[in-house]
Amino acid sequence: MCPHATGDSLPADKSEMVAIPLNGESSTSTTNGTNGAPAYGVNKQGIKKRGTWRAPDAHLNREVKNPYAARASDLLSNLSNFNIIESTLREGEQFANAFFDTKTKIAIAKALDAFGVEYIELTSPCASEQSRADCEAICKLGLKAKILTHIRCHMDDARVAVETGVDGVDVVIGTSSYLREFSHGKDMAYITKTAIEVIEFVKSKGIEVRFSSEDSFRSDLVDLLSIYQTVDKIGVNRVGIADTVGCANPRQVYDLVRTLRGVVSCDIEVHLHNDTGMAIANAYTALEAGATHIDTSVLGIGERVGITPLGGLVACLYAANPEYVKSKYNLPMLREIENLVAEAVEVNIPFMNPITGYCAFTHKAGIHAKAILNNPSTYEILKPEDFGLTRYVSIGHRLTGWNAVKSRVEQLGLQLTDAEVKDVTAKIKELADVRTQSMDDVDTLLRVYHSGIQSGELAVGQKEALDRLLRRHKAEAQGRAASPSVERSD
Ligand SMILES: N[C@@H](CCCC[NH3+])C(=O)O
Numbered sequence: 013m014c015p016h017a018t019g020d021s022l023p024a025d026k027s028e029m030v031a032i033p034l035n036g037e038s039s040t041s042t043t044n045g046t047n048g049a050p051a052y053g054v055n056k057q058g059i060k061k062r063g064t065w066r067a068p069d070a071h072l073n074r075e076v077k078n079p080y081a082a083r084a085s086d087l088l089s090n091l092s093n094f095n096i097i098e099s100t101l102r103e104g105e106q107f108a109n110a111f112f113d114t115k116t117k118i119a120i121a122k123a124l125d126a127f128g129v130e131y132i133e134l135t136s137p138c139a140s141e142q143s144r145a146d147c148e149a150i151c152k153l154g155l156k157a158k159i160l161t162h163i164r165c166h167m168d169d170a171r172v173a174v175e176t177g178v179d180g181v182d183v184v185i186g187t188s189s190y191l192r193e194f195s196h197g198k199d200m201a202y203i204t205k206t207a208i209e210v211i212e213f214v215k216s217k218g219i220e221v222r223f224s225s226e227d228s229f230r231s232d233l234v235d236l237l238s239i240y241q242t243v244d245k246i247g248v249n250r251v252g253i254a255d256t257v258g259c260a261n262p263r264q265v266y267d268l269v270r271t272l273r274g275v276v277s278c279d280i281e282v283h284l285h286n287d288t289g290m291a292i293a294n295a296y297t298a299l300e301a302g303a304t305h306i307d308t309s310v311l312g313i314g315e316r317v318g319i320t321p322l323g324g325l326v327a328c329l330y331a332a333n334p335e336y337v338k339s340k341y342n343l344p345m346l347r348e349i350e351n352l353v354a355e356a357v358e359v360n361i362p363f364m365n366p367i368t369g370y371c372a373f374t375h376k377a378g379i380h381a382k383a384i385l386n387n388p389s390t391y392e393i394l395k396p397e398d399f400g401l402t403r404y405v406s407i408g409h410r411l412t413g414w415n416a417v418k419s420r421v422e423q424l425g426l427q428l429t430d431a432e433v434k435d436v437t438a439k440i441k442e443l444a445d446v447r448t449q450s451m452d453d454v455d456t457l458l459r460v461y462h463s464g465i466q467s468g469e470l471a472v473g474q475k476e477a478l479d480r481l482l483r484r485h486k487a488e489a490q491g492r493a494a495s496p497s498v499e500r501s502d
C-alpha cells in the first residue's frame with residue numbers, strides 16, 4: 013500500500029491540511045460522493061486526524077500527490093494545446109474609446125504577431141471603406157499569424173471578405189430568441205440555409221471558415237447543436253460559441269463546450285464577454301472541456317467591458333503549464349503590447365492587471381517579504397523574469413519586517429548585525445506610522461544608522477542618539493541645498 017493511503021505519512025505540502033468531516037458522517041462512511049471510496053484517511057480507531065487527507069482515488073493504490081492531478085475527463089482538456097484568436101483589431105475596435113488609424117492597426121498587428129498569437133481577427137471589410145483597405149494592408153504584411161476577418165452571415169459580406177486576402181472568414185449570426193426577434197428577425201431555418209450557403213462559398217475559395225452563433229448561452233440548446241452539427245457535416249473548420257452578454261458561468265461553459273465536443277468533430281472557438289468578471293475563468297474552463305480556440309483582446313477591450321484579456325488569459329494558462337506557454341509566446345512582449353494599446357485607446361493599465369499591473373510583483377508584508385527572499389515561489393505563481401519584469405520588495409511601511417530590511421542593507425553594501433537591523437527596522441516602522449517612507453527615505457535612514465554605528469556615536473536601542481544623527485543629517489543636507497557654492501573648489 014502506498015504510504016499516503018495509510019494517512020501516516022504525507023508529502024510535506026499536505027502535512028498541514030485538515031480533514032473536514034461532512035455533516036453527520038461516521039468516519040468509516042466518509043466517501044467522495046462518486047465511487048464510494050473513502051475521501052479522507054482514517055486511523056485505526058476510525059478517527060479522522062489532522063494531516064490525514066487522501067486523494068479521492070487513493071483507493072486505487074496509486075501514488076497521487078496532487079488532488080488536482082489529471083483525471084480521465086482531463087483527456088479532453090486543451091490547456092496545453094490551444095490557439096489564441098486575437099481580436100483587438102475587431103472586438104477591440106468596438107471599445108467605446110477605440111479609434112485605430114491604419115498606422116496604429118499595423119503596429120498592433122505586428123506586435124501581436126511578434127508575441128506569437130496564432131490568429132489576428134480584423135473588423136469586417138464591409139464596415140467601411142477604410143476597414144476594407146486596412147484589412148488588405150494587414151494581409152499584405154506577410155505575418156506568421158493567420159489573418160481572419162469577421163462578417164455577418166450574409167453572402168454580400170462573404171463576397172467582399174474573400175477578396176481581401178485573408179486566411180479565413182469568421183461568420184456570425186444571432187441565434188437567441190432575443191436576437192432573432194429584436195435584431196435580425198430571421199428564424200432558425202433561414203439561418204441554417206444561409207449559413208450553409210456562406211460556408212460553402214468561403215470554402216470554395218480555399219480559405220478557412222468559422223461559423224459562430226451569437227448569444228449562445230441564451231439560445232435553445234437543440235437549435236444550437238442542430239446547426240453546429242449541420243455546418244460540421246459540410247466541412248466548416250471551426251464552430252464558435254459566444255457569451256455575447258457575459259452571462260455565463262464556468263459550469264455552464266464547461267457543460268456547453270463538453271456537449272458540443274461530443275457532437276462535432278471540427279475545432280471549437282469560444283468568445284466570452286466579461287460583464288460579470290468571468291471571462292478568464294470561462295476561457296480556462298472552455299479549454300478544459302475541449303475548446304481549441306480562445307478569442308482575446310489586449311487589456312480585454314471590446315463592447316461594454318470587453319472580452320477575455322490576452323494578458324490575463326496568458327497568466328492563467330502559464331500557471332497551468334509554464335513551459336508550454338513560454339515555448340509558445342514571447343512573454344516579455346506583453347508589456348509593450350499592452351502599453352501600445354493602452355496608449356492608442358487612452359486608458360491606463362489597471363493596477364490589478366495580471367502580470368503588468370504596477371504592483372503585480374511587489375511584496376509588502378514582512379512575512380511575505382521574508383519568505384520571498386528565501387524562495388520567490390512561496391508567494392509568486394508567475395515568475396517576473398519570464399515576462400521580462402522584476403520583483404520588488406517594498407520596505408518603507410509599517411508592515412515591514414527585519415528580513416526584508418536586512419536584504420536592502422546587504423544590497424547597499426552596509427554591514428550591520430541582526431540586532432542592529434532589527435533596531436533600525438523599529439525606526440522605519442515608527443516613521444512609517446506617520447507617513448509611508450520612500451525607498452530614498454529608507455536608504456538614507458539605513459546609511460545614517462550605519463555610519464552612526466561605525467563611528468561609535470550609536471548603539472542598539474539608543475533612540476535619542478539616532479534621532480540626533482537624523483536631525484544632524486537633515487540639517488547638513490539642507491545646508492548643502494541652501495549654499496551650493498561650498499561644493500565648489502575655486
Ligand atoms: N462580438 C460578437 C461576436 C462573436 C463572434 C465570436 N467570435 C459577440 O460577442 O457575440
Ligand SMILES: [Zn+2]
Nearest residue numbers: 103256283315
Ligand atoms: Zn463580442
